[in-house]
Amino acid sequence: MTQNIETSPAEKSADQRPEHPDFWCKRFGAGTTPWDAGKVPGDFSAFVDRQRAPLRTLIPGCGSAWEAARLAALRWPVTALDFSPAAIEAARAVLGDAPVDLVCADFFQWQAPNPLDLIYERAFLCALPRKLWDDWGRRVAELLPTGGLLAGYFFVCDQLKGPPFGILSEQLDALLQPAFERIEDRPVADSIPVFAGRERWQVWRRKG
Numbered sequence: 001m002t003q004n005i006e007t008s009p010a011e012k013s014a015d016q017r018p019e020h021p022d023f024w025c026k027r028f029g030a031g032t033t034p035w036d037a038g039k040v041p042g043d044f045s046a047f048v049d050r051q052r053a054p055l056r057t058l059i060p061g062c063g064s065a066w067e068a069a070r071l072a073a074l075r076w077p078v079t080a081l082d083f084s085p086a087a088i089e090a091a092r093a094v095l096g097d098a099p100v101d102l103v104c105a106d107f108f109q110w111q112a113p114n115p116l117d118l119i120y121e122r123a124f125l126c127a128l129p130r131k132l133w134d135d136w137g138r139r140v141a142e143l144l145p146t147g148g149l150l151a152g153y154f155f156v157c158d159q160l161k162g163p164p165f166g167i168l169s170e171q172l173d174a175l176l177q178p179a180f181e182r183i184e185d186r187p188v189a190d191s192i193p194v195f196a197g198r199e200r201w202q203v204w205r206r207k208g
């Protein structure tokens with residue numbers, strides 16, 4: 001998603017550090033968004049169609065929020081959240097006046113005003129530096145009640161430099177298995193080039 005610049009973290013400016021909104025604002029501002037599918041991916045679409053009732057959904061790191069537009073059209077209550085004001089602007093352009101709760105906030109600080117049934121993951125975990133992964137695992141567990149679902153796309157590979165940062169299957173298990181059981185796992189057929197061949201669709205259910 002970006003060039004890697006060989007400097008120590010202390011020497012890097014905010015727009016070189018993916019844990020900072022400026023990193024993402026710079027890329028949205030320049031129109032350099034190779035992670036953006038520009039559509040609702042197939043496995044998520046099929047997952048949504050399988051549900052018998054709307055799920056109260058959070059999309060953390062929503063970017064352009066294509067999926068939120070789809071959920072809103074189906075009258076699902078959806079919060080699309082991103083800490084980059086430029087991403088929020090891109091999402092607003094996609095969403096128009098669709099009834100989406102579009103929030104500019106840090107996922108790690110945000111307080112859910114209402115209970116959630118689903119957290120949708122796409123290109124968010126792989127956008128986070130590894131030092132934030134344990135916090136991500138704790139946070140998704142804390143936001144979902146027993147039976148709640150974490151569903152989406154995981155960049156499962158050994159790509160060290162990022163974003164996107166690859167995660168090994170056993171690393172993902174270590175993050176999620178304390179609080180979740182995996183109920184779906186398959187390769188993805190319609191990945192965009194940056195993720196192709198290294199992306200898996202997974203659904204995890206929150207344990208009691």
Ligand SMILES: C[S@@+](CC[C@H](N)C(=O)[O-])C[C@H]1O[C@@H](n2cnc3c(N)ncnc32)[C@H](O)[C@@H]1O
Nearest residue numbers: 024061062063082083084087106107122123127
């Ligand atoms: C690679 S983009 C993916 C965007 C979108 N999910 C998609 O699939 O197109 C990662 C997004 O996560 C957002 N982000 C990164 N860290 C965040 C945080 N701590 N809280 C909220 N958003 C964050 C960035 O601003 C960026 O829009």
